[in-house]
Amino acid sequence: xxxxxxxxxxxxxxxxxxxxxxxxxxxxxxxxxxxxxxxxxxxxxxxxxxxxxxxxxxxxxxxxxxxxxxxxxxxxxxxxxxxxxxxxxxxxxxxxxxxxxxxxxxxx
Amino acid sequence: xxxxxxxxxxxxxxxxxxxxxxxxxxxxxxxxxxxxxxxxxxxxxxxxxxxxxxxxxxxxxxxxxxxxxxxxxxxxxxxxxxxxxxxxxxxxxxxxxxxxxxxxxxxxxxxxxxxx
Numbered sequence: 111x112x113x114x115x116x117x118x119x120x121x122x123x124x125x126x127x128x129x130x131x132x133x134x135x136x137x138x139x140x141x142x143x144x145x146x147x148x149x150x151x152x153x154x155x156x157x158x159x160x161x162x163x164x165x166x167x168x169x170x171x172x173x174x175x176x177x178x179x180x181x182x183x184x185x186x187x188x189x190x191x192x193x194x195x196x197x198x199x200x201x202x203x204x205x206x207x208x209x210x211x212x213x214x215x216x217x218x
Numbered sequence: 219x220x221x222x223x224x225x226x227x228x229x230x231x232x233x234x235x236x237x238x239x240x241x242x243x244x245x246x247x248x249x250x251x252x253x254x255x256x257x258x259x260x261x262x263x264x265x266x267x268x269x270x271x272x273x274x275x276x277x278x279x280x281x282x283x284x285x286x287x288x289x290x291x292x293x294x295x296x297x298x299x300x301x302x303x304x305x306x307x308x309x310x311x312x313x314x315x316x317x318x319x320x321x322x323x324x325x326x327x328x329x330x331x332x333x334x
Contacts (some may be wrong), residue, residue, distance in 0.1 A: 153309055153325030210260040
């Protein structure tokens, strides 16, 4: 079993829609959870990270962690065409383990 | 800072040839990671270094793969001999941790390797 599982999509939404991305993880000991965004032909870049459970908000982006169900989520409100990218969840202990990535297309 | 610099951006080679990928991490970072990304397997960690010392190479797929970090500003990933199934995008990333696990990784833009 992989340490983190993510539905690869792809996901296509109209501009202005809410995008919901999810991952599950296997080890309840993990404490740090991250979301990376990867544009085509570029390296991943850190979008948000959370520690333990709860929510974290940054502009149009909200990251949630539910440690009881080992579930992490990323929500994008008022999505824009510039949000079109692959989003990767990651869990971090001494190394990063990534989900497969979900490719999101926001249609203008 | 210029960020993590990888070279070459693209590499096309024939099966059996030696391939060397290069990485210059961000100055001052104490961790360096090599990842491989494919459609089928996603982003896989191959090996990582702390202060130039290899810590975990359990992700290196075979003995054909080797990585070195001779100093804090340079690392190489070598494949010898290369095979078509090695075709992928190889990323280098660096991080400054100072004992903390939540430091972000800074990725280069990758080397796209095609082995024919």
